[in-house]
Amino acid sequence: MIKWRSGLIFLTALLFIMIISACGNNSEGGSSKSDGSNQSGEKAGSKTLSILTGGTGGTYYPLGGSMAQIISEETDFNANAQSSGASAENMQALKNGEADIAFSQTDIAAYALNGELMFKDNKVDNVKAIGTLYPETVQIITTKDSGIHSVEDLKGKSVSVGAPGSGVNANAQQILEIHGLSFDDIKAQSLSFDESTDGIQSGSIDAAFITAGTPTAAVESLSAQKEIRVIPIADDKIKQLIEKYPYYAEDTVPKGTYKIPENVKTVAVKAMLVVRGELDEDAVYNITKAIFENTNKITHAKGKLIKAEAALDGIGNLPLHPGAETYFSEKGIQP
Known part of the structure; x- marks a missing residue:
């Protein structure tokens, strides 16, 4: 009887040790892998x-x-x-x-x-x-049938200029300024890229300033639904812009981007x-x-x-x- 009880105590203790050991090998983030990361892919202790x-x-x-x-x-x-x-x-x-x-x-x-x-x-x-x-291209986006062919044509139109205080907003102000315009001359809308392209597609806005590397995902999505136009900036206006704001550089949206038929001159920051x-x-x-x-x-x-x-x-x-x-x-x- 004593031997049987001793054996039972030993087995119970062994089982308890095995349970504790198993728990100790698991952290809140998951069990550790051989490369030091856990099951979620994160490196333990990083x-x-x-x-x-x-x-x-x-x-x-x-x-x-x-x-x-x-x-x-x-x-x-x-x-x-x-x-x-x-x-x-x-x-x-x-x-x-x-x-x-x-x-x-x-x-x-x-x-x-x-x-x-x-x-x-x-x-x-x-x-x-x-x-x-990389260069961040200032893209002025509209549809082919909008009737907008130049920056000057934005006057009186509903135009997304990015959120107040954003980089896009500053770019829009400066480019309009060089063309003798301001936000008072357009119906300025403070929209994100996705909201801008959704607005162009639905017809709730006419155009949008988008400063981003090309191709930009939101504009690509729009070009799959609508034939779009990228508004060019004339050479003399580019020169004036760079002279006043030297962090700009001349840039081009290449032919074929968003299915456009020819290169479009514009400007970029980095x-x-x-x-x-x-x-x-x-x-x-x-x-x-x-x-x-x-x-x-x-x-x-x-x-x-x-x-x-x-x-x-x-x-x-x-x-x-x-x-x-x-x-x-x-x-x-x-x-």
Whole structure:
């Protein structure tokens, strides 16, 4: 009897130990895999890195998703991309410490740094650059049957100019200004890219300013439903615009984009990545290296334009983060 009881106690204790051991091998995020990640794909013990992009109908959002995956694979961070109101909102969020990395237009980053326009009395002084990425084309979109052939033809029309304080909004104001117009001369609508193209399709608006890398997803969707027109900017107006606002450059929407029959002249600013200045130098070095040495993993067409050799072009007076500066210095790349 004593031996039988001893055996039962031993078996009970062994079962208890096995249960405790099994529980100990599982965390709240799921069981650990051999590469250190858990069942959700996140690396155990890694810090989360938030990347602010733009609206889901623009270029920032899919690019940010690709970059988040690259950073998660190549560094010790678990990165995630979040949709946002794009450049101006992103700069404000970084200032407030609400995110780590963000996409921005170069002109908006300059306004934030200098406390100008939408950042008047709200200067952003804790954001630094990682690098520029690709041209962001100012696209003035309408339908072929709208009767709108020039910027001047927008007078009296219902036109989406982006959210107040957004990069698109500033671009629209400046381009209209060069043509002797203002928001008072149009029926200005503050719409996102998706809302803009939906409005053009439904006929509730006549045209939209969209500043994004081409092809832009929302405009591609519209071109599948409607025959669209991209409004050109005349050479003399492009020259005047660049003279007054030197962060613009001449650009072209190529023939075949959105099924358009010929090249269309316009202007562009540059997309860039910015980061909170407080982020650790080694961390930003590794993030910068991961992105610029794995651009082949970026699925969006703009990935082909993202190159370390061009990452300091158009960066203006926005200071580089020391981590990014170290990476580019090692590559022999200077501003």
